[in-house]
Amino acid sequence: MSGLRLMAVHAHPDDESSKGAATTARYAAEGNDVLVVTLTGGERGDILNPAMDVPGVRDRISEVRKEEMAAAARILGVEQMWLGFVDSGLPEGDPLPPLPEGCFALVPLEESTEALVRVIREFRPHVITTYDENGGYPHPDHIRCHEVSMAAYEAAADPEQFPDAGEPWAVQKVYYSHGFIRKRLQLFQEEYDRRGEEFPMAEWLKKWKTEQGDLMARVTTQITCGDYFPQRDDALRAHATQIDPNGSFFAVPLEMQQKIWPTEEFELAKTRVRTAIPENDLFSGIDHVGVASGHQEETK
Numbered sequence: 384m385s386g387l388r389l390m391a392v393h394a395h396p397d398d399e400s401s402k403g404a405a406t407t408a409r410y411a412a413e414g415n416d417v418l419v420v421t422l423t424g425g426e427r428g429d430i431l432n433p434a435m436d437v438p439g440v441r442d443r444i445s446e447v448r449k450e451e452m453a454a455a456a457r458i459l460g461v462e463q464m465w466l467g468f469v470d471s472g473l474p475e476g477d478p479l480p481p482l483p484e485g486c487f488a489l490v491p492l493e494e495s496t497e498a499l500v501r502v503i504r505e506f507r508p509h510v511i512t513t514y515d516e517n518g519g520y521p522h523p524d525h526i527r528c529h530e531v532s533m534a535a536y537e538a539a540a541d542p543e544q545f546p547d548a549g550e551p552w553a554v555q556k557v558y559y560s561h562g563f564i565r566k567r568l569q570l571f572q573e574e575y576d577r578r579g580e581e582f583p584m585a586e587w588l589k590k591w592k593t594e595q596g597d598l599m600a601r602v603t604t605q606i607t608c609g610d611y612f613p614q615r616d617d618a619l620r621a622h623a624t625q626i627d628p629n630g631s632f633f634a635v636p637l638e639m640q641q642k643i644w645p646t647e648e649f650e651l652a653k654t655r656v657r658t659a660i661p662e663n664d665l666f667s668g669i670d671h672v673g674v675a676s677g678h679q680e681e682t683k
């Protein structure tokens with residue numbers, strides 16, 4: 384299906400390239416409008432690539448991250464916009480230090496929700512993707528991303544909420560993207576075992592077994608997007624300060640990923656349309672004809 388609109392809400396620049404990236408690339412390539420909304424500027428992200436931790440990068444990190452984001456969006460073939468909030472940083476230590484003043488996670492929910500509602504009412508997405516209630520990983524901005532997305536899903540459709548933020552628009556579905564699927568790593572491990580080679584992510588997998596269950600139980604929707612994995616990896620590498628090109632993300636060869644696990648995983652969190660689970664399309668159940676004609680009328 385083409386001519387539909389997908390909005391992917393993310394906490395930081397680079398999250399769009401590591402969570403559901405191949406899915407957005409696929410929907411864009413198939414003729415849909417895909418908009419990545421980045422809630423914060425990623426100002427407090429550490430430089431994770433030793434090769435980029437140099438003067439000229441460190442002292443202009445905000446601009447560098449904007450350039451990296453623009454390159455990644457180009458590679459994925461998606462539109463991207465900033466919501467303009469300030470990265471909260473990942474607090475570390477025991478006890479945890481307080482969050483920095485003015486950061487995204489401390490902005491009243493009402494305020495950040497209104498900002499996202501405004502964008503939703505303008506772009507009018509049929510589907511939104513965001514993170515689950517745990518944020519995918521426990522960064523305060525990721526958890527806030529979940530809260531803001533879910534509040535905005537409800538509020539954008541309600542004419543009584545934020546009447547100054549545009550005409551109401553009812554998003555049809557909201558998904559959580561689930562990147563950390565244990566079963567996926569297990570299958571890779573088995574393939575390495577068969578080849579008699581050492582699995583480069585064995586340590587990860589071992590830790591995982593003891594720490595948490597598999598999110599696969601929550602997955603409702605798998606999107607086949609292996610053809611877009613090269614774009615996903617290139618987009619990630621475009622975030623050169625954030626991604627170590629020798630890191631574990633790139634350890635498993637692309638061809639093996641495309642053969643053994645060519646999908647990305649999502650959980651249908653809210654829907655205003657009827658659909659049948661399991662799904663293989665984020666837009667399934669959405670009345671394409673009605674949607675398309677409505678869109679044409681408004682773009683005349």
Ligand SMILES: [Zn+2]
Pocket residue numbers: 394395398522525
């Ligand atoms: Zn992030």
